[in-house]
Amino acid sequence: xxxxxxxxxxxxxxxxxxxxxxxxxxxxxxxxxxxxxxxxxxxxxxxxxxxxxxxxxxxxxxxxxxxxxxxxxxxxxxxxxxxxxxxxxxxxxxxxxxxxxxxxxxxxxxxx
Amino acid sequence: xxxxxxxxxxxxxxxxxxxxxxxxxxxxxxxxxxxxxxxxxxxxxxxxxxxxxxxxxxxxxxxxxxxxxxxxxxxxxxxxxxxxxxxxxxxxxxxxxxxxxxxxxxxxxxxxxxx
Numbered sequence: 537x538x539x540x541x542x543x544x545x546x547x548x549x550x551x552x553x554x555x556x557x558x559x560x561x562x563x564x565x566x567x568x569x570x571x572x573x574x575x576x577x578x579x580x581x582x583x584x585x586x587x588x589x590x591x592x593x594x595x596x597x598x599x600x601x602x603x604x605x606x607x608x609x610x611x612x613x614x615x616x617x618x619x620x621x622x623x624x625x626x627x628x629x630x631x632x633x634x635x636x637x638x639x640x641x642x643x644x645x646x647x648x
Numbered sequence: 649x650x651x652x653x654x655x656x657x658x659x660x661x662x663x664x665x666x667x668x669x670x671x672x673x674x675x676x677x678x679x680x681x682x683x684x685x686x687x688x689x690x691x692x693x694x695x696x697x698x699x700x701x702x703x704x705x706x707x708x709x710x711x712x713x714x715x716x717x718x719x720x721x722x723x724x725x726x727x728x729x730x731x732x733x734x735x736x737x738x739x740x741x742x743x744x745x746x747x748x749x750x751x752x753x754x755x756x757x758x759x760x761x762x763x
Contacts, residue, residue, distance in 0.1 A: 568749055579652070579739060579754035580691070587749060626691060634679055634749060635704050638691040 538563045538629050542639035550647050551619055557612040557642045559627030569610040570628040570636065571601055580626065586610065597621065622646045650674045652755035654740050660761045661730055669725045669758045671740030680723045681741040681752060682715065684708070691739065697723065730762045 543558040572580040584595025591603040627639040682694040695705040743750040
């Protein structure tokens with residue numbers, strides 16, 4: 537069965553600092569990986585996805601993630617965060633039928 | 649920009665009552681989903697719907713739950729007899745025409761409170 541683990545429930549960081557949000561997955565078949573962001577009182581919005589090809593994926597708002605098959609990881613990074621990046625971030629995995637399996641979420645808090 | 653909408657934003661109901669949560673997916677999308685998030689827990693898949701039938705459902709989606717696309721625009725989730733543990737945020741999502749791995753667009757959610 538598929539599962540996703542986000543290792544950090546909360547990540548506080550200062551503005552303009554780099555950040556990495558960690559995500560590990562388990563699956564017995566080919567996987568497709570996603571990062572979603574949820575701003576307060578809003579739905580989830582896709583940041584980026586990995587389906588195939590280059591293991592370094594670039595998304596919106598300056599975020600990127602790297603698929604590492606040997607470590608079963610898909611960590612999200614941003615070289616310099618802004619106050620507006622404060623939100624909850626969810627890593628998710630899917631098989632071909634589209635069902636998303638989410639991790640527990642990481643609350644990113646950017647401080648001035 | 650097209651978006652998924654959900655009504656109501658907040659629903660309060662008594663245990664044992666039926667509730668219907670409504671969603672309007674993006675108009676040319678073909679795949680529809682319901683997820684829920686119990687407070688403090690992860691977002692969980694409930695059901696996916698394609699070509700007017702359920703394509704996949706989770707263990708949570710028991711006989712108390714049903715989904716329907718009654719017309720060309722709405723996608724509803726019905727809980728027949730609500731339980732306290734059904735209290736959660738329910739998200740509707742839809743994805744487009746290239747297949748189920750298209751980006752899923754999420755609505756803002758309906759917060760269901762069962763008393």
